[in-house]
Amino acid sequence: GEIMSVMFAEALARVESKVYKYVAENRVRLESFFVIYDRLRHRHISRPQFFRGLNVAMNNTLLLSPDDEQALVDKYGRNDGMVNYRAFSDACTAIQRDLEKTPWQDVRNAHESTNMRRNKLSPGEEKYFYATLLPKLQHIAREQGLVVKNAYQDFDHNKNGCVTKMQFLRGLPDKFQIACVRSDLEMLVDRYSLPDAYGTGVDVSYHTMHIDVSEEDSALTLPDGRQDDVVEDAPAGRIPVLSQLERRVRQVCRDKQFNMVPFFQDYDKLRTGFISCKVFTRVLCTLGLEYLAGDLDVLAALYQSDEHKDKSVDYRLFCREMQTPSSSTRSVLQDLFDRVRREFSTRGAIGLVGLLQAFTTADHQRQGRLPLATFEESLRACGISLTSMENDAIFGHFANTGNIDYMAFVREVRGSLHRLRKQRLMQVYKSVVTPVSTINMDLLLRNFNFQYHPRCLDGSLSERQCMADVEEGISINRAGASTVEDLMDYWAFIGYKLSEEQFEYCLLNTFPQIS
Numbered sequence: 001g002e003i004m005s006v007m008f009a010e011a012l013a014r015v016e017s018k019v020y021k022y023v024a025e026n027r028v029r030l031e032s033f034f035v036i037y038d039r040l041r042h043r044h045i046s047r048p049q050f051f052r053g054l055n056v057a058m059n060n061t062l063l064l065s066p067d068d069e070q071a072l073v074d075k076y077g078r079n080d081g082m083v084n085y086r087a088f089s090d091a092c093t094a095i096q097r098d099l100e101k102t103p104w105q106d107v108r109n110a111h112e113s114t115n116m117r118r119n120k121l122s123p124g125e126e127k128y129f130y131a132t133l134l135p136k137l138q139h140i141a142r143e144q145g146l147v148v149k150n151a152y153q154d155f156d157h158n159k160n161g162c163v164t165k166m167q168f169l170r171g172l173p174d175k176f177q178i179a180c181v182r183s184d185l186e187m188l189v190d191r192y193s194l195p196d197a198y199g200t201g202v203d204v205s206y207h208t209m210h211i212d213v214s215e216e217d218s219a220l221t222l223p224d225g226r227q228d229d230v231v232e233d234a235p236a237g238r239i240p241v242l243s244q245l246e247r248r249v250r251q252v253c254r255d256k257q258f259n260m261v262p263f264f265q266d267y268d269k270l271r272t273g274f275i276s277c278k279v280f281t282r283v284l285c286t287l288g289l290e291y292l293a294g295d296l297d298v299l300a301a302l303y304q305s306d307e308h309k310d311k312s313v314d315y316r317l318f319c320r321e322m323q324t325p326s327s328s329t330r331s332v333l334q335d336l337f338d339r340v341r342r343e344f345s346t347r348g349a350i351g352l353v354g355l356l357q358a359f360t361t362a363d364h365q366r367q368g369r370l371p372l373a374t375f376e377e378s379l380r381a382c383g384i385s386l387t388s389m390e391n392d393a394i395f396g397h398f399a400n401t402g403n404i405d406y407m408a409f410v411r412e413v414r415g416s417l418h419r420l421r422k423q424r425l426m427q428v429y430k431s432v433v434t435p436v437s438t439i440n441m442d443l444l445l446r447n448f449n450f451q452y453h454p455r456c457l458d459g460s461l462s463e464r465q466c467m468a469d470v471e472e473g474i475s476i477n478r479a480g481a482s483t484v485e486d487l488m489d490y491w492a493f494i495g496y497k498l499s500e501e502q503f504e505y506c507l508l509n510t511f512p513q514i515s
Contacts, residue, residue: 012071033057034085044082123396130402148210161207168204274312332393359406369403415492438481452509
């Protein structure tokens with residue numbers, strides 16, 4: 001009974017949070033959708049009427065499970081089956097009634113809008129936006145004294161920092177429209193657009209553009225009663241190092257131009273994005289990959305979700321990896337990092353340390369970022385040349401406010417392990433992992449059998465050199481304790497050419513279990 005009550009409490013909190021966020025950001029008068037069923041105004045309606053009104057108020061965006069519905073009824077319902085919609089509305093809209101009777105009560109803060117958006121553009125457009133378009137608009141705003149948000153106050157009746165696309169173009173200051181060509185205006189819309197409240201069109205976050213353009217000059221920052229949200233760019237996702245099996249399957253998918261998602265969705269009626277391993281292999285056999293036989297089970301294991309108890313396969317992630325075109329940023333970077341790893345394989349960790357040192361030397365302000373031109377010069381100094389396509393891909397993935405995050409670049413050069421290798425590595429090295437997920441380097445180096453190091457086995461490094469390689473390769477001469485992620489990335493770097501059997505052999509022999 002206690003476990004069930006905890007589950008209902010979690011379900012209730014989750015539903016109320018979703019409704020509160022939707023109602024606050026879209027300025028929905030929630031109670032009005034229930035009052036139409038309450039002609040006598042006694043604040044209670046039947047259960048079907050309650051969920052029908054809630055569904056209409058949320059514009060069909062809230063999917064409730066039977067447990068969610070029961071949790072709501074248990075809290076707001078009566079024994080006769082009627083539901084107190086007013087109490088639910090007050091809880092989800094944070095309304096505080098009768099404050100005049102309790103003047104000492106704290107008044108809740110108003111909901112702060114999260115309608116801030118900076119969409120990623122293509123690599124070429126990103127470079128043009130930061131190098132040309134944004135500085136041009138900032139210069140005009142500074143010279144003319146333009147405050148961007150003031151131009152849209154008449155359009156933004158909800159005061160949520162967003163307007164429609166047509167309102168955005170109509171409200172754009174005349175000086176901006178004169179200075180921008182049609183493609184510039186389309187780029188601004190693409191940069192700051194987000195889905196509207198109904199999911200049928202797009203709105204544009206003019207307030208985000210105001211922060212980018214006008215707030216560069218403190219003289220143009222005027223108080224308007226709204227807090228200016230600070231939007232940090234989301235960190236770029238890791239570029240996976242594909243196994244030999246994944247590369248074979250991806251090449252087949254590219255050659256045959258598969259669109260695999262509809263085949264998987266036939267078995268995923270609720271569109272969860274997950275299916276069982278058995279169904280996953282069956283679909284791949286339907287697509288003509290039955291000749292891979294037992295490798296299909298390995299492929300399913302690579303894309304299983306650790307968040308599901310039944311280890312369902314994330315087929316959307318699989319399709320995204322397998323159907324990525326060869327000209328995409330992801331594929332270009334994967335090929336680039338493979339080439340860099342091959343060039344650095346004979347140098348070992350010393351090559352990575354030298355690469356990071358070159359970047360750090362050029363970074364005089366120690367910000368962890370470099371302009372693109374300086375970044376290219378540092379790479380050339382380390383013997384790495386880039387094509388124009390690789391140049392654009394690096395800028396599109398690692399650029400933040402126009403500069404390259406070189407620490408993230410070096411980390412991607414080391415690579416990342418897939419989930420099966422991560423699990424195996426954690427089993428072998430669990431004795432050197434501390435409770436705070438750092439590595440006990442003294443214990444690791446003391447018990448490491450360097451003669452089974454992959455670089456020692458292929459003859460590129462001696463045992464003594466492998467010892468220095470392990471120590472430098474895990475930490476890359478950075479301050480602070482090395483983490484489990486550092487150990488995984490190092491093994492990804494030294495084991496990217498190994499088959500699964502070879503990787504297992506080196507892993508088990510380099511670090512025998514400590515009794």
